[in-house]
Amino acid sequence: MDQPPPQHPTPLVAVIMGSTSDWETMRHAAATLGQFEVPHLCEVVSAHRTPAKLAAFSESAAARGFEVIIAGAGGAAHLPGMVAAGTSLPVLGVPVESRALRGVDSLLSIVQMPAGVPVGTLAIGRAGAVNAALLAVAILANSRPALRARLERFRREQTERVAAATLPPEG
């Protein structure tokens, strides 16, 4: 008898990015969500190169079951703000480190949203990608006690690891 195709749980978090070149940074968000077994989808959606796809994505995101959107972009990084313009879901913005200005351009493009359309902006690069995923987990955990317990265990283990760390001998 044929086996039914594997059921993939509906993704709760969308990890979108402006270009495949952002994946090196954004893969850390995906990996962190994976660590918490949070179903997620990763996709390239460009504010500048695929504006119609961006509009369709943001307007359908809530109906598709996403609860949080993580958007990473570099340079003139309009993606997080533009996706936030089309949805009331929480949008977390990750400034990708650009070659020319080391991500300061990305950071300023994402962080300075006018009042009324918020984007929660994280740090430039890998730290921002990891923390965006941890914030997404914290948001989802508000209504999922098992996820809250897992997040608290992660934090406890991190604390224990840092407390037990030793420095190399001097000289």
Ligand code: RP5
């Ligand atoms: C942005 O332009 C992307 O988010 C990326 O960070 C940057 C450069 O894109 P590529 O020229 O590498 O495709 O839209």
